[in-house]
Amino acid sequence: MITERLTSDYVEMRFGPRWTYISCVRRFVASFFMIGLADKERAEQISMAASELLENAVKYASEEEGYLKISIAKANNEVDVCVKNKAEPHHINTLRRELALIQAGQPEAVYLKKMEEAAMTEGQSRLGLIRILFEAGARLRLDVNDGEVSIHAIFKLEAA
């Protein structure tokens, strides 16, 4: 397992968050972790999470600046997918509420409920975060610092 060697390594990308970059990043992340973890399922879950978080960043960021960092922490045996961007206060508040809501219930029940609600309304799906939590089994964390939002999707890895 390459995770032995990657200890506290990370992949970091900074770019103006353009939609067209997202699929490239997803494919890169999937390939990178496919090789690094030798676990196709985990690699695809991590790349899906990166993709969904970047989509949110492009949709809701208040400035033309996006940041993706994926860290591999050997001590915790975890992969942390972090997307950081500036956001307007009302978007930050929405995000806080959203996260509290999806973390409060049983993931599949919350996912189904959110799907039904989304189908009844126009506009964005707002299914990305619950999808990461339910489908990829990641833990989600939100950090806010001076108008800058960091969303983390944290994956527990199999013990090497």
Add this chain to the structure above:
Amino acid sequence: MSNERGFVPLNVDTLSIVPRLDGDTLRVAMSGAVEMRDPGDVLNPYWTLIDEEALRRNLTIVELDVRDLNFMNSSGILTLVRWITRCKSHGLGYRLVLQYDRNVTWQRASIPTLAKLAPNVVVSAGIDG
């Protein structure tokens, strides 16, 4: 057969959809990826056309085959949720069969969950490859 009203192919960005009528079953094959920013702009009206035409022709089954779809973002998933919601409201309509590849992570996770939205009219069918 696939060029009759309502059953036209769709090609947009990295996504291709080919419908094929086979007796009273409509087989709809998706390939590529749903990764555009607003997939609902093209997919919502497309699924509505398929739905209306399937009802008009009294089809019994619509098979949506996503096995060659390598990714679908959550906005794309929402278009399927909207379609399933329509199916649920029809009462006596066609049965929607969602065919997926068990070996593709996103399909294995997403598709059976979608079927749970309307277990009486939507079934998921996992296939190896």
